[in-house]
Amino acid sequence: MRLKDKAAIITGAGLGMGREASILFAQEGAKVVVFDMNAEAGQETAKLVEAAGGKALFVQGDVSKEAEVKTAIDEGVKTFGALHILYSNAGVLWKDRDKSVIDTTEENWDLVQAINLKGPFFLTKHGIPELKKAGGGSIILVGSISALAGFTLAQDSYTCAKGAMISLCKSLAIQFAADQIRCNVIHPGFIDTPLQAPYLNDDKRKAIANEIPIKRLGTARDIANAALFLASDESSWMTGAEMIVDGGFMAM
Numbered sequence: 333m334r335l336k337d338k339a340a341i342i343t344g345a346g347l348g349m350g351r352e353a354s355i356l357f358a359q360e361g362a363k364v365v366v367f368d369m370n371a372e373a374g375q376e377t378a379k380l381v382e383a384a385g386g387k388a389l390f391v392q393g394d395v396s397k398e399a400e401v402k403t404a405i406d407e408g409v410k411t412f413g414a415l416h417i418l419y420s421n422a423g424v425l426w427k428d429r430d431k432s433v434i435d436t437t438e439e440n441w442d443l444v445q446a447i448n449l450k451g452p453f454f455l456t457k458h459g460i461p462e463l464k465k466a467g468g469g470s471i472i473l474v475g476s477i478s479a480l481a482g483f484t485l486a487q488d489s490y491t492c493a494k495g496a497m498i499s500l501c502k503s504l505a506i507q508f509a510a511d512q513i514r515c516n517v518i519h520p521g522f523i524d525t526p527l528q529a530p531y532l533n534d535d536k537r538k539a540i541a542n543e544i545p546i547k548r549l550g551t552a553r554d555i556a557n558a559a560l561f562l563a564s565d566e567s568s569w570m571t572g573a574e575m576i577v578d579g580g581f582m583a584m
């Protein structure tokens with residue numbers, strides 16, 4: 333029960349890492365606001381949380397819409413009494429539309445930024461005052477190994493938005509440390525989730541696994557485990573930090 337008496341909001345909790353974290357956080361005692369634009373997926377996550385013996389509130393919304401993020405936070409506080417964990421997980425990877433700067437339209441650039449960068453802005457803007465009221469808390473941002481290295485297959489808007497998570501993390505960590513609010517960023521490597529599924533087949537999975545020192549793709553649980561540590565008081569002296577969870581890929 334590493335998150336006993338805590339309430340979390342997880343964006344993009346309908347599928348992938350967000351769903352896995354919702355279930356794991358609930359198993360560890362947290363109440364979870366499951367926020368996702370996909371109602372079917374979000375409702376299913378909420379059911380899985382309840383089936384695991386936890387408490388979930390599903391709120392449908394788009395992280396790029398400020399009013400919808402604020403509503404989710406308000407409803408979470410109303411339902412669970414407080415919020416202690418902001419897990420900014422929702423993100424999109426659109427390899428067909430987000431390419432090199434020389435091939436990306438302004439519209440597609442802006443769409444990716446709206447979800448992957450403005451989403452965390454809205455979540456922290458409206459969530460931090462609630463963390464303050466609760467006496468402190470933990471913010472988890474999701475970057476990517478693509479924020480740490482240039483990718484040959486460019487997705488420049490995605491990469492820039494993920495790179496910005498590093499700066500936002502440090503800024504929030506410094507600003508709110510005195511309020512007992514910590515902020516850290518996780519950089520996942522190649523994780524086998526619905527986000528990557530359109531770009532993978534068995535041969536590609538094998539080829540990618542072969543490039544990773546630990547010789548397998550990551551799972552949603554690999555990232556949820558890291559997030560659990562950052563959400564819990566076990567990481568209480570850790571803020572402004574980057575956690576790379578990638579099977580050793582960036583160490584090469």
Ligand SMILES: NC(=O)c1ccc[n+]([C@@H]2O[C@H](COP(=O)([O-])OP(=O)(O)OC[C@H]3O[C@@H](n4cnc5c(N)ncnc54)[C@H](O)[C@@H]3O)[C@@H](O)[C@H]2O)c1
Pocket residue numbers: 343344345346347348349350367368369370373393394395396421422423424425447474475476477519520521522523524525526527528
């Ligand atoms: N999978 C990877 O290999 C990988 C690697 C590095 C970083 N990441 C990052 O990890 C995070 C989670 O990725 P995942 O692989 O679990 O993704 P996923 O696509 O499997 O799940 C993402 C969830 O976010 C939701 N979502 C998408 N846009 C949204 C929006 N505008 N508002 C609300 N919800 C929205 C989707 O409906 C979905 O339920 C993302 O930020 C992603 O960029 C993923």
